[in-house]
Amino acid sequence: MKKWLFVLAALTAIILLGQLLQEQKLEITSKHGEVDHNKKIELVAIEADQVHRGKLLLINAQSQLSAEGIAEDIVEFARDQAAGAGFALENDTIMLSDEVLQALQKMLAAARQDGLEGFMLTSGYRSMEQQAMLYEQQGSDYALPAGYSEHNSGLAVDISSIAMKMEVAPEGAWLRDHAADYGFILRYPPNKQHITGIQYEPWHFRYVGLPHSLIMQEHGWVLEEYLQYLAENPNLSVGTKDGHFTIDYYSYSSDLLIKLPSDASYTISGDNVGGVIVTSWVEGEL
Numbered sequence: 001m002k003k004w005l006f007v008l009a010a011l012t013a014i015i016l017l018g019q020l021l022q023e024q025k026l027e028i029t030s031k032h033g034e035v036d037h038n039k040k041i042e043l044v045a046i047e048a049d050q051v052h053r054g055k056l057l058l059i060n061a062q063s064q065l066s067a068e069g070i071a072e073d074i075v076e077f078a079r080d081q082a083a084g085a086g087f088a089l090e091n092d093t094i095m096l097s098d099e100v101l102q103a104l105q106k107m108l109a110a111a112r113q114d115g116l117e118g119f120m121l122t123s124g125y126r127s128m129e130q131q132a133m134l135y136e137q138q139g140s141d142y143a144l145p146a147g148y149s150e151h152n153s154g155l156a157v158d159i160s161s162i163a164m165k166m167e168v169a170p171e172g173a174w175l176r177d178h179a180a181d182y183g184f185i186l187r188y189p190p191n192k193q194h195i196t197g198i199q200y201e202p203w204h205f206r207y208v209g210l211p212h213s214l215i216m217q218e219h220g221w222v223l224e225e226y227l228q229y230l231a232e233n234p235n236l237s238v239g240t241k242d243g244h245f246t247i248d249y250y251s252y253s254s255d256l257l258i259k260l261p262s263d264a265s266y267t268i269s270g271d272n273v274g275g276v277i278v279t280s281w282v283e284g285e286l
């Protein structure tokens with residue numbers, strides 16, 4: 001090869017490499033979102049127990065719910081109130097997080113508008129004591145020990161049909177299609193038993209809130225998969241039909257300070273396994 005040809009090739013390679021690096025740099029910038037330096041920033045300190053509190057807690061055989069993870073807004077809802085709202089209760093009352101109950105009523109009202117009137121709630125919040133008793137009575141084949149059931153958090157509800165098994169009921173089909181619009185996920189879908197450790201439960205719905213339920217639905221992820229994804233992709237920007245959300249994952253450390261635009265509204269949830277997830281949005285842009 002002639003010397004000048006070699007020099008030309010080397011120069012071309014350097015220019016191409018330079019462009020490639022520049023493109024990568026740009027990509028990283030966009031991945032972390034646009035930082036508007038004119039916006040005022042608020043610093044939020046995170047307390048240690050935050051990892052174990054919130055709507056995104058992972059509760060499974062490897063990740064036990066601790067006492068601080070029980071929803072602080074648990075309320076009791078009676079059969080006549082349920083009847084007034086258009087659904088049945090298996091027992092005299094059901095207990096749930098109030099936020100979850102509000103979302104649930106909104107969801108079931110929408111289902112009713114679509115002509116589905118056979119919903120019955122069979123289980124909501126169970127105290128650790130009730131769970132321990134259930135485990136003792138039913139054994140490990142049918143119940144989970146205290147702290148390992150999502151029902152202990154107040155964020156899970158079992159919904160059945162008064163007419164038939166949820167697996168084949170139109171109520172079940174409607175929920176599988178629409179629950180995510182109201183912040184709920186089918187927590188133990190078929191084909192995911194190897195990840196959740198629990199076989200298909202067409203009745204068990206878990207509240208995670210928006211926009212998380214929509215992302216999980218879109219990708220077909222169970223909570224285990226979604227939390228893993230967030231840990232690997234810690235800065236997400238999510239556009240929904242209702243507006244734009246930012247989701248930031250942080251690995252917890254005692255000196256963790258979270259930067260947020262001071263005009264943003266936000267919720268913070270732990271994942272129960274060492275991470276903290278901040279969901280923020282700008283009011284009025286939703």
Ligand SMILES: [Zn+2]
Pocket residue numbers: 123151156157158203204205
């Ligand atoms: Zn359940």
